Amino acid sequence: xxxxxxxxxxxxxxxxxxxxxxxxxxxxxxxxxxxxxxxxxxxxxxxxxxxxxxxxxxxxxxxxxxxxxxxxxxxxxxxxxxxxxxxxxxxxxxxxxxxxxxxxxxxxxxxxxxxxxxxxxxxxxxxxxxxxxxxxxxxxxxxxxxxxxxxxxxxxxxxxxxxxxxxxxxx
Numbered sequence: 647x648x649x650x651x652x653x654x655x656x657x658x659x660x661x662x663x664x665x666x667x668x669x670x671x672x673x674x675x676x677x678x679x680x681x682x683x684x685x686x687x688x689x690x691x692x693x694x695x696x697x698x699x700x701x702x703x704x705x706x707x708x709x710x711x712x713x714x715x716x717x718x719x720x721x722x723x724x725x726x727x728x729x730x731x732x733x734x735x736x737x738x739x740x741x742x743x744x745x746x747x748x749x750x751x752x753x754x755x756x757x758x759x760x761x762x763x764x765x766x767x768x769x770x771x772x773x774x775x776x777x778x779x780x781x782x783x784x785x786x787x788x789x790x791x792x793x794x795x796x797x798x799x800x801x802x803x804x805x806x807x808x809x810x811x812x813x814x815x816x817x
Contacts, residue, residue, distance in 0.1 A: 648687045648810055652803060655684040659796045666789035673788045674711075677795040678704035689809040690802055700795065707791050711784045712736065715752040718780020724756055724773030731759020732777040752777040 662677025678700055685692040715736055716729040724732070735755020739747035756777040760770030803810070 648689045651683055651687040652690070652810065655680040655687070655799060658683060659792075659799050662792045663789070663796060666785055666792045672708060672711075673792045674704045674707045674795070677792040680799060681795055684799055684802060687810075690806045692802060696798075700798070703791060707788055711788055714784035714787075715756075715777045715780040718776040718778070718783065719752075719756045719759075719773050720776070722772050722776025722779070723769055724760060724776055725763045727759040727763035728756045728770070728773040728777075729759070731755035731757070731762070732774075732780075734759075735777075736781075749778070749781060752781055 658680030659677055661671060662673045662675075662680060665671030665673030665676050667673075681692070681697065681700055684690055685697055712733075716732045719728045719732045732752040732755050735751035735753065735758075736748065737751075738755065739749070739751020741747075742751065744750065753774045757770050757774035760773045761767065
């Protein structure tokens with residue numbers, strides 16, 4: 647049972663790492679689920695505080711991941727219409743069955759929002775670029791946290807390796 651839970655948790659950790667780059671998957675929340683599944687393994691005790699803190703981090707990063715592209719739009723000179731367009735574009739990009747929809751959606755949404763706001767196409771393109779940079783920044787941040795969760799997973803499994811596989815002591 648322990649080995650099965652540990653393997654499922656490892657799979658969730660890897661999916662979380664890939665999810666930080668593939669916009670279809672929520673990387674950090676999936677990685678956190680890996681920590682939760684690891685907690686369910688009877689031979690690996692995990693502190694409730696650790697799970698609680700990592701849950702708060704996962705939720706915070708997930709929310710930031712949705713907000714940062716709009717903030718990038720604003721930083722590169724976009725208006726409120728561009729920020730709203732980037733957010734709507736992100737949601738449409740998540741739902742739309744097109745490849746790289748989450749990359750394209752905020753960019754196109756910010757561009758359309760700026761055009762509707764009566765900006766010229768040059769400033770609209772700049773704001774859309776800001777949205778894209780914001781998306782890249784949020785993906786990198788998500789990768790770092792998911793990788794940190796993976797390190798925590800490896801540490802916990804290594805710490806209790808003797809309980810998981812008796813006789814596997816490495817000196």
